[in-house]
Amino acid sequence: MTEPTDGRDGPSRRQYLLAGTAAVGGLLAGCASGGSGDPSNGTTEATDSGVTTGEGGETADGATTEGESTTTQEPYTATLAPAGEVSFDSVPESVFTVFSQYTDMAVALGHGDAVNAMYVPEMAGTTMNNYYEHLEGVSFDWEGLPDPLSDGLPKELLYDLDSDVHLADPAWASTQKNWTKSDVDEIRDSVGPWFGNFYSGTHAxxxxxxxxxxxxxxxxxMFGHVAEVFQERERYEALNAVHEDLLSTVEGSLPPKEERPTAVRVTLSEDQFYTYHLNKPGYWLADTRPLGANDAFAEKDWGQLWGSVGFEAMAExxxxxILHLWGMTPNYDxxxxxxxxxxxxxxxxxxxxQNDRVYAQGxxxxxxxxxxxxxxxxxxxxxxxxxxxxxxxxSGEPYPDVPEGEWLFDRNAVAAAVRGETS
Structure with missing residues (x-):
């Protein structure tokens, strides 16, 4: 693969990546599907043990927002375990991401256009834009960037991308096929630092x-720490205020526990349900835990990130x-x-x-x-x-229209923060 250039005497990184997708067409073919494999999205996924399951995915790139980002030319540091304290000479202009929580963070902080890679971007990028549809001036251009897990995690790709920062967990990276801690350290020292935390997702x-x-x-x-990387404290604080207000609204209106419904979070695949808990620790449950529903599988211990049950167990x-995970992605109808x-x-x-309470989740x-x-x-x-x-x-449509009087959070405040209108 041709070495990327800085754009002064050859193609830009964006042009290079677009050309590169043709060279690795098999890696970027539309393989995301709702079939078996990973219990959730039907695509290749790295688990806590570093094992991948399922099928591979697509490509991704940058967000377009209005307003200017805050930058600094003075050296500064940001801190996140396990990478620890990381030094930066300037705000990163090329940003490697794997999982979409970090891509969404970059967008939220006004730096989505710096993203140069993303896991199954056709699925994740489309889903993100289905939310952003309701935020004026916010969108994400996911086309044309490589999926870093479509063929394992190739070290050569990280060299080719030459990222200023890798928003990925170095501990997680060390578990991937053909990777060791020394490989992780090599990329840190030769290309750019790591800055991510994977195992907070499940507390594994x-x-x-x-x-x-x-x-x-x-x-x-984690979002607050990533905001340090981009020197975007004001954007973070504005968005965090919206989140705190949302949590206050939700938690202050929940019915007593005994009056709450029983629920499951599952993904249907052929004759089985891949199952997840609702209220356990970890940011993978950041959208269900605040709601405190009675988890019908609360007593199940699957010994890993997920379990699976058949129809008889579901009937019991x-x-x-039923909250169907990945239901608001293109992978499921x-x-x-x-x-x-x-x-x-x-x-x-x-x-x-029977009661029409099977719902699409994100x-x-x-x-x-x-x-x-x-x-x-x-x-x-x-x-x-x-x-x-x-x-x-x-299915296939954006997140549904909710009448403004029934919003649980202010879309206008979110869009303004992303655009940099925080004063």
Whole structure:
């Protein structure tokens, strides 16, 4: 693969990447599908153990926002375990991401156009834009960038991208195929620093060599640390204020625990449900935990990130509400999911199916903007009497229109913050 240039005497990095996608067409072909494999999205996914399952994905790039970003020419530092304190000479202009929580953070901070890679971007980027549709002046151009996990995690790709920062967990990277801690250190020293934290997603144990340096963060704590990287404290504080207000609205209106519905978070795949908890620690549950529904599988211990149950076990649990993870992504058609359940001799008898309470959920790889929308959606799906009826989601369409009087957070305030209008 040709070495990228700085654009002064050859193609720009963007032009280089676009050309590179043709050279690695097999890596970037449209493989994201809602089939088996990973219990959730049907695409290649790195797990806490570093094992990948399922199929591979697409390509991604930058956000367009209005307003100017705050930059500085003075050296500064940002801190996040396990990377620790990281020094920067200037605000990064090329940013490597894997999972979309960091891509969404870059967009939220006004630096989405710096992103040069992203996991299954056709799925994730489309889903992000389905939320951004409701934020004036905010969008994400995901086309033309490589999926760093479409063929493992090639070290050569990281050299080719020559990123100023890698918003990815060095501990997680050390578990990938053909990677060791020395490879991670090599990229840090030869290309650019790592700055990410994967295992806060589930509070799973960090891999060998990183345990002593590891720390768990909430999604919004991580977002604050990433804001340090981009020197965008004002944007972060404005968005965090919206989040705090949303949590206050939700938590202050929840019914007593005994009056809350039973619910499950699952993904239907053929004759089984891949299952997830609702209220456990970790930022993967940042959209369900605040709602405190009664988890129908709360007592299940799958010994890993997820479990799987058949229709009989689902019928035994018989939850009031089924939250279908990835249902608001292009990988699933919720009309087909509901029809499959209704046509099944056991599935058709489930209370959630009979009462039309099978709902589309978003992505667990959620950044701050995604999290705001996903908390709102889940609140309305679980508690329509308290938070207003969920208008329903149509596959292939943006996040549904919610009447302004029924917003649980202020879209205008979010869009203004992303555009840099924070004063």
């Amino acid at each position: 144990d960090a891999p060998e060599g990183y345990g002593d340096a590891y720390q768990y963060y909430t999604l919004w704590e 649990a018989d939850p009031d509400v 919720m009309a087909e999911v509901r029809q499959t359940l209704a046509d099944h001799p056991v599935g058709g008898q489930l209370s959630a199916v 992505m667990r790889y959620q950044g701050p903007i995604m999290n705001l929308f996903q908390i709102e959606a889940t609140a309305k799906q679980l508690y329509p009497e308290q938070f207003g009826e969920w208008p329903g989601y149509t």
